[in-house]
């Protein structure tokens with residue numbers, strides 16, 4: 702009898718896409734909050750930066766840790782995009798069929814999938830620019846350096862688009878993952894699905910609001926601070942050296 706072979710590649714690619722997506726979503730949930738430390742004070746954002754540079758652990762600043770972290774996230778980001786790209790509508794005909802399907806069914810989950818395609822495409826470019834800057838200029842992060850980048854280096858508009866895209870993409874992604882991994886198969890899956898969707902929308906709204914407030918604060922510091930002495934922030938309480 703002829704042995705039937707099952708191609709495990711699509712399943713493996715699908716699993717890789719889910720796991721990398723989960724890691725990135727968890728990363729972003731933390732990222733937006735850490736970076737919102739500027740809303741408390743410039744000093745707090747400086748302390749968070751020192752923490753990521755390993756200062757509280759090694760007693761010295763190692764910005765290389767940020768480069769390493771950004772490099773690792775970049776690799777996960779690329780693997781996620783590469784495995785997700787297989788599912789994009791590959792030509793105009795397929796796209797048209799899908800669009801007709803979406804409008805005839807008015808199915809929100811199909812529209813959510815389309816939102817993932819569009820936001821993913823946007824992030825592919827803007828996310829790469831941001832990650833590259835973080836990787837190559839890890840010493841240039843802090844309340845003044847970040848604010849100067851947002852205002853003087855015109856990163857503000859890019860961050861605005863990236864914020865809307867990444868927050869929607871991350872929470873819609875988590876919702877779809879929960880659906881796929883069977884978290885909504887309770888007694889009444891319809892009710893459970895509606896609840897998950899409500900949480901998803903609430904999280905998207907909350908994170909966009911937090912992100913917009915942070916962006917506004919960075920812009921405020923960028924516009925009001927006099928950078929003639931450079932962009933290094935001088936803490937009144939902490940004096941540290943730097944190890945590059």
Ligand code: HEM
Nearest residue numbers: 770771774828835842847850860863864867912913915916
């Ligand atoms: C380890 C990797 C990363 C590091 C170290 C990092 C660090 C930072 C820092 C310090 C800022 C403040 C602005 C600045 O200094 O330019 C920022 C802003 C931002 N980052 Fe990242 N980031 C990383 C990865 C990502 C990724 C993968 C995304 C999404 C694809 C992302 C999305 C954003 C957004 C949307 C903002 C603006 C947030 C807001 O409006 O509050 N970051 N990031």
